[in-house]
Amino acid sequence: MNAPFKPTSEAAATFVRRHIGPSPRDVDAMLQTVGATSLAALMGETLPSSIRQKAPLDLGRALSETEALAHMNELAAQNQVFTSLIGQGYSGTILPAVIQRNILENPAWYTAYTPYQPEISQGRLEALFNFQTMICDLTGLDVANASLLDEATAAAEAMALAERHSQVKAKAFFVDHEVHPQTLAVLRTRAEPLGWSLIVGDPLTDLDKADVLGALLQYPGTSGAVRDLRPAITSLRAKGALAIVAADLLALTVLASPGELGADIAIGSAQRFGVPMGYGGPHAAYMAVRDALKRSLPGRLVGLSVDSRGMAAYRLALQTREQHIRREKATSNICTAQVLLAVIASMYAVYHGPEGLNYIARNVHRRAAVLAAGLRKLGFAPTSEAFFDTLTVAVGAKQGEIVARAFAEKINLRMGDGTLGIAVDETTTSETVEAVWRAFGGTLAYADVETGAREALPAELKRTTAFLTHPVFHAHRSETELLRYMRKLSDRDLALDRAMIPLGSCTMKLNATTEMVPLTWPAFGSLHPFAPADQAKGYHVLFARLEKWLCDITGYDAVSLQPNSGAQGEYAGLLAIRGYHAARGEDHRRICLIPSSAHGTNPASAAMVGMDVVVVACDARGDVDVNDLRAKAEKHSADLAAVMITYPSTHGVFEEHISEICDVVHQHGGQVYLDGANLNAQVGLSRPGDYGADVSHLNLHKTFCIPHGGGGPGMGPIGVLAHLAPYLPGHPATNGGTPHPVGPVSAAPFGSASILTISYIYILMMGGEGLTRATEIAILNANYIAARLQAHFPVLYRNAKGRVAHECIIDPRPLKMSAGVTVDDIAKRLIDYGFHAPTMSFPVPGTLMIEPTESESKAELDRFCDAMIAIRQEIAEIESGRFKVEASPLRNAPHTVHDIADDGWNRAYTRAEGCFPDGVSRSDKYWSPVGRVDNVYGDRNLVCSCPPLSDYAEAAE
Structure with missing residues (x-):
């Protein structure tokens, strides 16, 4: 790891002063108003002395903004941006500069909050409405939500939806052997605590004899094969099971939609609609369903209503579906969306329109067809004659030499068991195709091969239906018009760039411009999440240092950066507790104590890991009723798994009895899950790992400055004490084939890796002293x-x-x-x-x-x-x-x-x-x-x- 810069204290202090709103003179006046003699005295009156941090938070010397960007440049230089033709659900894409500058880099969009107040959210609600329309049109289904976290977790949400609606009593779910590996791994994680079994096989040959509640089918398959899924879907429907199709959105511009094939649900990723790969995220997943399933659709749904004058107005619809209301009866703990990324994807569709998307798709397919024709000439015929953009070829013992030559060309291929996968995309050029041929030992010219290349889309699966017919996808083709449209929408919203957003529990703080700058650098944005680790050395230095900082801040011993939302962090933390109990032969421990004041995600997350929720009362002051907690811990002692507690409390108070609460739960064999939503009141003053907590999720989009983006992206890493560290989420891409006690909770090993740069640079510029001052x-x-x-x-x-x-x-x-x-x-x-x-x-x-x-x-x-x-x-x-x-x-x-x-x-x-x-x-x-x-x-x-x-x-x- 590089040694940190050693800036002058004055230069570093400048950023801290600019991040913190009140001036020293203001602080004095405010202390007088609240009746405190000093900040130190106020902290002494606010936090129990028993939990106060003994030593100052030491994270090294803080950097100035200039020095921090220089440091980020050094990290970026350690990453190597190869042309990644790995595919597997991630594609190179071209983000139009007008969208990058005016959406992704625009605080009017990235500092907005979730549109729970629709009157001041009409701009982003319209953009999300466009996203939903785009998804419905391309999938051929009736209702789409406003996005989910990633394709793998969307698949898991769809499986849960199928389980609720299937007419089949069996708790088995069929997974296409052509599903992406990371999706299968997340499905296994989600199914196991709930007692659901997975059957993996070929849907065209193995589904008829399987007694399953539903099936997930990949279209096109992870190998690139385009198959007619209608027989499999017909078989599922005959059983009363639900058919879920994971579909590539760009492919759907030229292939028949899942709805036309008979699917009940379609899921997938909108990443290739202009969103950088970012070493795994953030990206907007999608889910669309037939009309009968709309009230069970997880996540957020934008609907059209009217205002007090009868004018059309957008709003979040059917909110009674959400976990905030349903709590332990909720079928999902999702309380967010990937709004900023969904907006980018929708604007990409507005920018290109149906003709433009169709042109891109046909161009991508043409490149793949020419690539296939050249490979045949070289003796490497693709394993499937029908494909869209991805080829798999059997190479046997030649794999090593081909991969070595590809590396020499700065190209990453997907390595299988004696096979290589090659996925072309919007960024693929004829020169890229020729480089791939060279890796396979040939010196072919693209123009020569192209003349004899044939299309590989099956005639019976070609799309014949129109899509994106609404005027919004036709009216903004020039940059001038699109620029004005995006400006018009942002003007309708109230975001942090206009005014304070005083939301409790949501920590809407400054997202400094310097923190945002490295996000769009190609060295961070253009890496494929499954590229070889030695191409991402800068990222891994950043991960290691960020993990250490978060451990120093919280008092925990280990951190996983994988969960890509706060709700995912809760889920991962409870899985760690569950894994710990199971490893000790105590998997009967399934009681989770949760205060009545808890956020709705808490009971929903507990239910998702197979725990039974027991509610603990709060007293008249809003504190957890310790006597009630003690009585219920005693009653359920043999089966107690955990308590979930938010600290400071959701009522905005540091409870005096937190250590006692932790002790009570530990005495009865349980673990303490401390919700980290309110960590902004603790950094530098107290550490959960010191006063009794075993695990916490850390909302980086709250305490550590990742922008809310209108409702997403977010990141929810978890910190754990040493005894829970073996049960942090694993991932097939990083496990080296070794089984892990707890599987992945997100599609990519490090979640939405690219936005970790934001929290990293924030901590880098604040230092321990600055972070402590921020808390005060x-x-x-x-x-x-x-x-x-x-x-x-x-x-x-x-x-x-x-x-x-x-x-x-x-x-x-x-x-x-x-x-x-x-x-x-x-x-x-x-x-x-x-x-x-x-x-x-x-x-x-x-x-x-x-x-x-x-x-x-x-x-x-x-x-x-x-x-x-x-x-x-x-x-x-x-x-x-x-x-x-x-x-x-x-x-x-x-x-x-x-x-x-x-x-x-x-x-x-x-x-x-x-x-x-x-x-x-x-x-x-x-x-x-x-x-x-x-x-x-x-x-x-x-x-x-x-x-x-x-x-x-x-x-x-």
């Missing part, structure tokens, strides 16, 4: 807001010394009695003041949870507090009888330009009061593009993809 300021900011709002909106939970942690819950519930005002009214009125609402009704229904983070300045905190106080005054006017709640600015919020232009204005308050409340700048005001969205209408009249072109024609007549 995050706690100060939360206590400052609590102090300023207390007289207007009571703070629901505090510790014994009157302090909150990094977030606080304010309680507007009494206002429903006094004025009829709901938490929704306050949230929507905040939009008029230019703010995203805090987290609504979680963990306590009817309340607001606020987390300011360390990167918001005192001025912005004051602007937010002033807005909340002004809203309280508006509520007082309802209480005093000036107007009824139905006629108030709160109930009619958010106000739009349609309101200010309304000639028929007859409300009880003036236009100025509604549209320009006190303190709002008229010149800089954010205008919500739609009025309040009707959620009930949207669910009753579900529309989740663009109407077909025929609807527009009919409307025009």
